[in-house]
Amino acid sequence: MGQANNKGYLEQTETIKTMIQTCIQCGTCTASCPNIEFMDITPRHMWRLLLMDHVDALFLSKSFIMCSSCYYCTLRCPRGLELTNAMSLLKQTASKLKLKQFQRSSLFYKAFLDSVKKHGRVKEIEFMTHFFISMKNPMIPFGFAPLGLKLMLKGKVRPEFPSGGSGKLTALFKKVAELEE
Numbered sequence: 351m352g353q354a355n356n357k358g359y360l361e362q363t364e365t366i367k368t369m370i371q372t373c374i375q376c377g378t379c380t381a382s383c384p385n386i387e388f389m390d391i392t393p394r395h396m397w398r399l400l401l402m403d404h405v406d407a408l409f410l411s412k413s414f415i416m417c418s419s420c421y422y423c424t425l426r427c428p429r430g431l432e433l434t435n436a437m438s439l440l441k442q443t444a445s446k447l448k449l450k451q452f453q454r455s456s457l458f459y460k461a462f463l464d465s466v467k468k469h470g471r472v473k474e475i476e477f478m479t480h481f482f483i484s485m486k487n488p489m490i491p492f493g494f495a496p497l498g499l500k501l502m503l504k505g506k507v508r509p510e511f512p513s514g515g516s517g518k519l520t521a522l523f524k525k526v527a528e529l530e531e
């Protein structure tokens with residue numbers, strides 16, 4: 351990672367560091383996390399890296415991308431730390447700074463949210479089509495083809511014509527974006 355990027359995420363992560371400042375490394379967050387098997391380092395380890403200013407190592411890991419915002423760790427942390435929000439801020443930082451290793455996840459989240467904003471729910475085919483287009487790699491859809499076919503055969507996804515959507519959630523999304531500023 352370049353120095354400019356490094357400086358960028360150091361600034362962004364200072365707020366997150368403040369949020370987890372009183373972590374006592376008890377490991378309750380790790381023990382509570384349902385997604386731990388998909389993480390390369392544990393949440394407890396992540397907070398330790400951040401407190402020790404090892405931000406590079408933190409962003410080399412993809413653990414925070416695996417967080418599904420279930421709030422278990424936040425509910426169970428004995429220090430009452432806002433861990434789910436800290437995970438979300440790490441995702442936002444990676445997306446804002448356009449860190450290459452998180453590009454795929456960022457584009458996936460964006461396509462997912464665009465679909466929800468437009469229709470009030472995910473329209474799977476449209477959502478995945480937008481994701482594939484944003485990835486600008488014609489080979490990616492082939493990797494998803496077996497899963498897509500399986501889901502269609504089981505009636506879990508249906509082909510639908512693209513539509514403009516109701517736009518009823520636009521104001522809600524706008525408000526959230528303002529609050530996150």
Ligand code: SF4
Nearest residue numbers: 373374376377379427
């Ligand atoms: S549960 Fe809270 S105090 Fe314990 S390791 Fe996790 S963040 Fe730190």
Ligand code: SF4
Nearest residue numbers: 383417418420421423
């Ligand atoms: S909020 Fe994220 S990190 Fe915390 S327990 Fe749930 S999935 Fe794990």
